[in-house]
Amino acid sequence: MGTLILSLIGLMIALTYQAPITPPDAPLRTTLLFLGIFIAMSIVLAVFLRQAALRAFENIRDSHQGGPPILGSGDPARTLYNMLTYRNFVRMRRLYWAAVLVGFYILIHNFHLPYIIERPPFLGLGDGTHSKIIQALPFFTVFIIALALFCRVDNAFTAGRWKLRHYLVYHIRWMLVVAFPLTCLGFTFDAVRRYVFDFEAWAFRYPAVHVVANFAVFIVLFILFPLVPRILFRNRSLTRRPMRERLENLAARMEVKYRDLRVWVTGGGGATAFVAGPIRWTRYIFFADTLLDGLSGPEIEAVAAHEYAHARRNHLIVYMGLIFAFTACISPLETYDLYSALGISSGLATEINVTAQLAAMLVFLLTFSYLAKRFELEADILGAQAVGDFPLFIIMLERLAILNGVPTTAWSPMHFSIATRMERLTMFHMFPGEIEKYLSRIRKARTVIVLFIVLGIITLISGGYRDLTRSPAEIAIRDYSYAIHKQDYVRAFRHLERWAPYVNQEDAAEEADKLSGKLLRAGWLEEGLLALKRAGEFDTEKKALYQEKLEQLKRLIAPRN
DSSP states (O other), X not given: OHHHHHHHHHHHHHHSXXXXXXXXXXXXXXXXXXXXXXXXXXXXXXXXXXXXHHHHHHHHHHHSOSSOOOTTOSOHHHHHHHHHHHHHHHHHHHHHHHHHHHXXXXXXXXXXXXXXXXXTTTTOOOSSHHHHHHHHXXXXXXXXXXXXXXXXXXXXXXXXXXXXHHHHHHHHXXXXXXXXXXXXXXXHHHHHHHHTOOHHHHHHHSHHHHHHXXXXXXXXXXXXXXXXXXXXXXXXXXXXXXXXXXXXXXXXXXXOOOSEEEEEOOSSOOOOEEXXXXXXXXXXXXXXXXXXXXXXXXXXXXXXXXXXXXHHTTHXXXXXXXXXXXXXXXXXXXXXXXXXXXXXXXXXHHHHHHHHHHHHHHHHHHHHHXXXXXXXXXXXXXXXXXXXXXXXXXXXXXXXXXXXXXXXXXXXXXXXXXXXXXXXXHHHHHOTHHHHHHHHHHHHHHHHHHHHHHHHHHHHHHHHHHHHTOOHHHHHXXXXXXXXXXXXXXXXXXXXXXXXXXXXXHHHHHHHHHHHHHHHHTTOHHHHHHHHHHHHHHXXXXXXXXXXXXXXHHHHHHHHO
């Protein structure tokens, strides 16, 4: 899960930046310098963290004689010390990945790496998915090197027998779970934009309709997503007859349907299981081979009951509804709306837009984390009820922690710690009346999400009606704002001439004057001079001033030509 989240964040950073048309100051030298610093510092920090963890491991081994220092073995004091030491390493590794992501963000957004990749006279690959993949390479290079360094640490503390090749393949497959569908989607959008129509300009003009179209694509991807691990992971159908029959009978009792039960061949990876797919026709239940080999039959049945509970309560569909509601409700936060409605500069509008969307994203992540933790506990409760044995379920959770070599107190943004889950289940076992109270709170949370979805639908309907009934003046300013946003100043000048008749002519002249400077700096000399001439035609009172400026520019440009 950690690999998947990190890969998603890294790809989002690479995908969200639009390279400027006008070159930044000294882009090549400064960008390559920071690129080298970013990669070198990332590797140095990873080596330092690795060596510190291995020294701590050696201290544990030297202080206690005999027996492998793994979780759940040896004397209790030694096991506890090892657990706490490994937990500290996991915490420091999270801080390390956060620092790497910050450095990569600075490289992309402040040192203009995309400019070198996308614009001539450098690589000049253009703004497409192939360019975004190259932009993401520094992050994934650091990611793979750091994984190679951390392999020995994970093996030491958890008594793992990972070979480096298998360890890297295991994590790279999780990276591909994110990268593969996003890359395919990106190349599809590139083809549509090139051969059919410019959907980005259309989306800027009709944002509410664009949200609906985007979400329709998202639903299709979400339904088909289970095919990605089915293709990328080494897996096979579960054929152990006694075990498969027990799991099928359990699914029938819980009224859960699926396409198949699959064994995920990890090569010594984490002991885990997960449900993939919101609907029965594409739903697979995956069980890691290490889990099937390390747990008893009743414990495997308890794990399956937990995953079946996720499917039974449609948690994936609830998550999908939450994402829809979030994207729909923030759809009015668009730069061009602020630009036109409030009469502020496009730069200030962009800052307001970015700040508001970051705040909304933070609220969404906190909400998602809150909901995911409680859904996990709900699945624990329903799973324990299905197998009819709360103590067995509690023992299974502890056994999973030992198999995965993680402390029961380990923190996760999407799960309560195993210790907390065990404590809650113990309480529910002792006081069954508390179960209904807890499930009632979950139902209330679902009701709030439904209301949130209804609000999102209302927002989209009202926004779509507003988009489709825009006046020609509003459409013109949207097109102009989009061209400025994309730094396509030639197109912006064409849209400015369409927009100018609907606004105050002094404002149109001032905007044409600013656009003239941008065109000239970008090398569009003829268009820049024409924009300045138009400024004089828009504002007749300052026509002489604009004419004088135009003549000065012509004299400056003439020797160059």
